[in-house]
Amino acid sequence: MLLFALSTLARAAMSGMPAPVAIAPGVYAFLGDNDAVAPANHGIVANNGFIVGPEGVTVIDTGASYRYGRAMIEAIRKITPLPVKLVIITHQAPEFVFGAAAFRDDGVPILAHARAAQLIRERCSICLANLRKTLGEDEMAGSRVTVPDKTVNGTTEIESGGRQLQLLHFGPASTPGDLAVLDTQSGVLFAGGLVSNGRIPELRNEQIPGWLAALENLHALDLKTVIPGFGAPLRGDGIMRTGDYLRELDAAVKRAYKNGVGLTEAMHTVQVPAFEHDKLYAIAQPQNVQRIYLQLEKQ
Amino acid sequence: MKTTWSGTRAVTVATLAAALFAPYAARAAQPDDDPEKVARWLDFKEGTFKGRAIDPHGDAVIKLDAPARAADAAVVPIAVNAQFPQTPTHYIRKLYLFIDENPEPYAGSFEFTPESGLATIETRVRVEDYTFMRVIAETNDGKLYSAIRFVKASGGCSAPADKDEDAAERTAGQVRIQAEGQAVAGKPELAQLMVRHPNRTGMAMNQVTRNYATAYFIRKVSVTYADKPVMIANVNFSISENPNFRFYFVPGGSGELKAHIEDTKNKQWDGAVAISAQSGGAQTSAMK
Numbered sequence: 001m002l003l004f005a006l007s008t009l010a011r012a013a014m015s016g017m018p019a020p021v022a023i024a025p026g027v028y029a030f031l032g033d034n035d036a037v038a039p040a041n042h043g044i045v046a047n048n049g050f051i052v053g054p055e056g057v058t059v060i061d062t063g064a065s066y067r068y069g070r071a072m073i074e075a076i077r078k079i080t081p082l083p084v085k086l087v088i089i090t091h092q093a094p095e096f097v098f099g100a101a102a103f104r105d106d107g108v109p110i111l112a113h114a115r116a117a118q119l120i121r122e123r124c125s126i127c128l129a130n131l132r133k134t135l136g137e138d139e140m141a142g143s144r145v146t147v148p149d150k151t152v153n154g155t156t157e158i159e160s161g162g163r164q165l166q167l168l169h170f171g172p173a174s175t176p177g178d179l180a181v182l183d184t185q186s187g188v189l190f191a192g193g194l195v196s197n198g199r200i201p202e203l204r205n206e207q208i209p210g211w212l213a214a215l216e217n218l219h220a221l222d223l224k225t226v227i228p229g230f231g232a233p234l235r236g237d238g239i240m241r242t243g244d245y246l247r248e249l250d251a252a253v254k255r256a257y258k259n260g261v262g263l264t265e266a267m268h269t270v271q272v273p274a275f276e277h278d279k280l281y282a283i284a285q286p287q288n289v290q291r292i293y294l295q296l297e298k299q
Numbered sequence: 300m301k302t303t304w305s306g307t308r309a310v311t312v313a314t315l316a317a318a319l320f321a322p323y324a325a326r327a328a329q330p331d332d333d334p335e336k337v338a339r340w341l342d343f344k345e346g347t348f349k350g351r352a353i354d355p356h357g358d359a360v361i362k363l364d365a366p367a368r369a370a371d372a373a374v375v376p377i378a379v380n381a382q383f384p385q386t387p388t389h390y391i392r393k394l395y396l397f398i399d400e401n402p403e404p405y406a407g408s409f410e411f412t413p414e415s416g417l418a419t420i421e422t423r424v425r426v427e428d429y430t431f432m433r434v435i436a437e438t439n440d441g442k443l444y445s446a447i448r449f450v451k452a453s454g455g456c457s458a459p460a461d462k463d464e465d466a467a468e469r470t471a472g473q474v475r476i477q478a479e480g481q482a483v484a485g486k487p488e489l490a491q492l493m494v495r496h497p498n499r500t501g502m503a504m505n506q507v508t509r510n511y512a513t514a515y516f517i518r519k520v521s522v523t524y525a526d527k528p529v530m531i532a533n534v535n536f537s538i539s540e541n542p543n544f545r546f547y548f549v550p551g552g553s554g555e556l557k558a559h560i561e562d563t564k565n566k567q568w569d570g571a572v573a574i575s576a577q578s579g580g581a582q583t584s585a586m587k
Contacts, residue, residue: 130453133327133428133429133453134453202370260479260480260489260491262378262421262489262491262545263376263421263423263543264364264376264377264378264421265378267366267376283368286366287366287368287369287370287371290370290371290374290376291370291371294374297493297541297543298541
C-alpha cells in the first residue's frame, strides 16, 4: 500500500513544475522560466494559469507537453476540489497547446478562436515533432495534437465556473487567432501570445500592424495586472514594451532591405539594441529578421 | 508545400539516395558527429572527385555562412563568401553544395569566371532536419577546398497555408535582375536575381488536396555580363521556392547583365538589366 502510494507520487511529480502563484483572489498563474525550450527546463518556458470560480475552474493555456498538463491538473487539485470546467487556448504556439490532451482525457471542453483551432489542426503535428526532437520521447510521452472542440470567432463574454470572462480578440496579431482572457471580477488579464516580458517574441504568424493595434487596445483597458505569455506579470503600461520591439524590429529590417543588404547579412547585422539582453534574443532575433525580410521581398 | 519534404514519397522519388539513406535514417545527425564519416557524403565525394584530396580547412578560400538554427526548414538563407577576388590566374571555378541529410543531398553547383570578380553566392535552400551542409570550392588549378556547417532546421510551425499550385505555376518565371548600388567599372559589383517559381520538391503533400504535386523546379541559371558568363548555377529543388541568388560581376563602362533560366519542363525565361558603371576610383558600397 505504501509502495503504491509512493510510486503514484513519483509518477505524478514533474520536475521543474512551478508552484502556482496567487495573482488575485481565485486567480493563479504558473510562470515558466522564460527561456528557450530545452531539456533542462522540460519545456516549461511559457506562462499559463487558472481561475477558480464558485462552481469550477477555468484553465488558460496548457504548456508544452501532456506531462505538463497532468501536472497542472494535480496542482489545481491541491488548491481546489472543484472540477475543471473549461480550457482556453490563447493561440497556436507549441509552448501553449500540448498539455491540452491531459484535460481532454478528463473530458474537459477546450476552447480557442476558430483560426487558432484551424491552425492547431493543420500545423501542430509539425510543432509536436520539433518538440519531440528537442525534449525527447520520454518528456513528450502521451503528447498529441488536441484540436479545440469549442470555438469563438471574435470577442466574446462567457461565464465559466461561475465567473465572467471576456475573451478578447482584436483580429490577426501575434497569430491569426489570438485571444486574451480578462477576468472581470479581478481585472487580471492573461495576454497569451500578445505580450512577452523580458523575452523577445518569436514571430511565427504575425501581422505587426494588427499586433500593435491589439496592444493599444489592451493598454486602453488600464489593467493593473497582466500575465504575459512569457515572463513575469506586469502592469498594463508594461505591455507596450512588446510593441516597442515590434516597431523597432520592423523599421530596422525595412531600412536594411531598402539599402540592399542581403538576407544573410541582415540576419547578422539588424539588431534592436534595447532588447539585446532579453531572453531568446540570440536565437529569435535573426529568425525574426528573416521573417520580416522575406515578407518585404514578396511585396 | 507545407513542410520541406517528408514521408515515404521522399524515399520513392529519391530512390537512388534512399538506398544509402536507409542504414542510418533512424538517427538524427548531431553537430559532434564526424563529418568525414557520413556515408552519403563519402559516396558523393568518391563519385565526383575520384580520390582527389580536399583541403578540409578551406577558410582562406571560402567561408560558408548558414544559421546554426533555422526556424523555417523550407527557407534557410546561406552565403558562400569567397575570400579572394577572381583574377585570370587565380580564381574559384566552381562551388559544389551538398546537404547531407536531404533526400537529394547534392543541391547543385555554381560556376564562376574571372569576370565574376568575386565567387561569392548567396541563396536560400531547403534543409532536412539536423544536417551538415558543405561547400566544396574548386580553384582554377584544380585544387579542392571545403567549408562545413551544422544546421539545425526545424519548422513548419509557421509554414504558410497551402497554396494554389496551378496558380503558382501560371505565374512562374517572372524574372527580376538588378545591381545593388552604383556600379563602378573594374570593381566587383553585387547583383541580385529573383525568379518567381514554385520550385516544388514533389515530396510534400498538399494538406488540402492530400495529393503530391510533381517535382517542378529551376534546373539551370546562366548569367552573363557583356555576353561573358559570370555565374552558372545547375541546381535542383533544394533551392527554396522563388529562387533568389546574389552574386558578383565586374562591369566595364556599359553593358548588359543578362540571366537565362530553364526549368524542368523546359520552360525558359530571360531577364536583363543595362549597367552603366562609373569610371573607377570612386568607392562603392558593394565592396566589402
